[in-house]
Amino acid sequence: MLYGWHPVVQALGNEARGLHRLLATENAAARLEAEFGGALRITPELVRPSEIGRLLGPDAVHQGLYLEAEPLPAPGLDDLPADALLLALDQITDPHNVGAIVRTAAAFGVAGIVTTARHAPGATGVLAKSASGGLEHVPFVTVRNLAEALIALGERGFTRVGLDSDAPESLDALTIARPLVIVLGAEGKGLRERTRNCCDVLARIPFSGAIRSLNVSNAAAITLYALGRVKS
Numbered sequence: 001m002l003y004g005w006h007p008v009v010q011a012l013g014n015e016a017r018g019l020h021r022l023l024a025t026e027n028a029a030a031r032l033e034a035e036f037g038g039a040l041r042i043t044p045e046l047v048r049p050s051e052i053g054r055l056l057g058p059d060a061v062h063q064g065l066y067l068e069a070e071p072l073p074a075p076g077l078d079d080l081p082a083d084a085l086l087l088a089l090d091q092i093t094d095p096h097n098v099g100a101i102v103r104t105a106a107a108f109g110v111a112g113i114v115t116t117a118r119h120a121p122g123a124t125g126v127l128a129k130s131a132s133g134g135l136e137h138v139p140f141v142t143v144r145n146l147a148e149a150l151i152a153l154g155e156r157g158f159t160r161v162g163l164d165s166d167a168p169e170s171l172d173a174l175t176i177a178r179p180l181v182i183v184l185g186a187e188g189k190g191l192r193e194r195t196r197n198c199c200d201v202l203a204r205i206p207f208s209g210a211i212r213s214l215n216v217s218n219a220a221a222i223t224l225y226a227l228g229r230v231k232s
Contacts, residue, residue: 001125002069003052003062005031010133011069012041017136018070023047023055028064056125075112075139077152084111085228086158086181090146090195092216093186095121099130100217101184106134108228114141114149114181150198153181162191162199163223165213170206171226182223187216 002008009032011017024032024044032040052066080086087110092098098121105113120142121127128135143149150160159176162183183199185191196202205214205222214222 002067002128003056003060003065003125004129004132005063005065006133007125007128007131007135008065008067009035010136011067012036014072014136016072019067020070021045021068023052023066025049025052025064032065060125061129072136072139075141077114077141077143077149080112080141081179082156083178084158084180085178086110086112086114086141086153087220087224088114088146088150088160088181088183089120090183090185090191091116091119091189092184093119093121095124095127096130097187097215097217099127099132099134101220102127102131102138103134104217104221104224106131106137108224110138110224110228112139112141114143114146114153116146117142117144147194147198150181150183150195153179154198154200159201160199161223161227162196162202163204163219164191164196164202165204167202167204169201169203171203171223172206174201174203174227176201176227180227182220182227184216184220184223 002011019042022042022044024046026046029044029046049064052062055066056062087105154160158179158181160181160183183195205219
């Protein structure tokens with residue numbers, strides 16, 4: 001269930017995404033026609049904004065678009081490129097935060113986001129809206145156990161960098177090549193002990209101001225900027 005301009009437009013342009021039903025207001029349908037030159041993969045049903053609002057609730061900013069679609073195919077760890085840049089999320093459950101991380105990951109060319117089936121949000125409309133279309137470009141790799149997945153990635157040659165505000169190593173002092181997986185923990189709890197033990201290095205963002213912590217999605221953006229440009 002996707003809604004909002006960017007999530008729906010990106011899904012409509014993704015051939016891997018199966019489509020079932022598209023609702024659009026008159027104005028949104030006209031924008032879609034201009035965006036795609038009339039060549040939509042599915043014909044929209046014209047509705048009033050209130051009809052979409054009834055489906056989503058009063059707080060959803062749908063911008064006149066609502067799409068029912070198939071989930072995207074999910075790759076396994078072995079399907080990821082040998083020189084990949086990955087993110088791993090350790091029990092980050094807020095769909096707004098995860099959506100913002102997905103958006104940033106798409107901007108930095110992340111090949112996949114490793115997460116667990118439990119203690120993680122599903123690819124819901126809220127997450128997709130926060131990802132602003134990024135969900136179509138960065139696949140989720142769902143694993144049963146994050147620590148075991150990190151061990152498997154390490155055996156494949158991935159350097160595992162855990163973000164930790166108390167780490168002695170500064171992020172800007174690292175010299176690391178791909179393949180690389182950046183491990184992010186939940187706000188407040190941080191990385192779990194076993195997750196920390198599966199990392200090759202723990203690093204912190206070198207803050208210089210009075211506030212010494214950030215929202216996890218902002219921390220992800222800074223870390224991807226710092227480490228995401230490294231090559232294999």
